[in-house]
Amino acid sequence: MPRSSLIAITPLLLVLASGAAQAHAFLDHAEPRVGNKVATPPHQVTLWFTQKLEPAFSGVTVTDAAGQRVDTGKARVSGNEMSVSLRPAGSGTYRVDWHVLSVDTHKSDGSFTFQVGQ
Numbered sequence: 001m002p003r004s005s006l007i008a009i010t011p012l013l014l015v016l017a018s019g020a021a022q023a024h025a026f027l028d029h030a031e032p033r034v035g036n037k038v039a040t041p042p043h044q045v046t047l048w049f050t051q052k053l054e055p056a057f058s059g060v061t062v063t064d065a066a067g068q069r070v071d072t073g074k075a076r077v078s079g080n081e082m083s084v085s086l087r088p089a090g091s092g093t094y095r096v097d098w099h100v101l102s103v104d105t106h107k108s109d110g111s112f113t114f115q116v117g118q
C-alpha cells in the first residue's frame with residue numbers, strides 16, 4: 001500500500017476509536033451541576049462517572065472566566081468519583097475539562113461549564 005494511503009487511513013481509525021471509547025465511562029453528574037449557576041465560587045468540583053476510574057490516568061482541570069486555572073492540580077479519585085479543590089476566584093463562566101481511564105481500560109474525556117455569580 002502506498003505510504004499516502006496509510007496516512008489517509010490513520011485519522012479515520014483514531015476517530016472510530018474515540019467514538020467507541022465514549023460508550024464506557026460517561027460523566028453521570030457533577031457538583032456544581034453541569035450548566036447550573038451557583039451564587040458563590042465553589043471550594044471544589046466533584047464528578048461522578050458511570051464506572052470506576054483508574055486514579056493514575058484520570059484528571060480534571062478547572063478554568064475561570066478569564067481562562068486561568070483555578071484547580072489546585074491534584075485530582076482525588078475514589079471509585080467512580082473524582083474531585084479537585086479550587087482556589088478562590090471570581091464570578092463568571094467556569095469550564096471543567098476531564099479525562100478518565102475506566103477500569104475496563106477505556107479512555108474518555110469531556111468538558112462542561114457552570115456559572116458563578118448572581
Ligand SMILES: [Cu+2]
Nearest residue numbers: 024025104106
Ligand atoms: Cu469501556
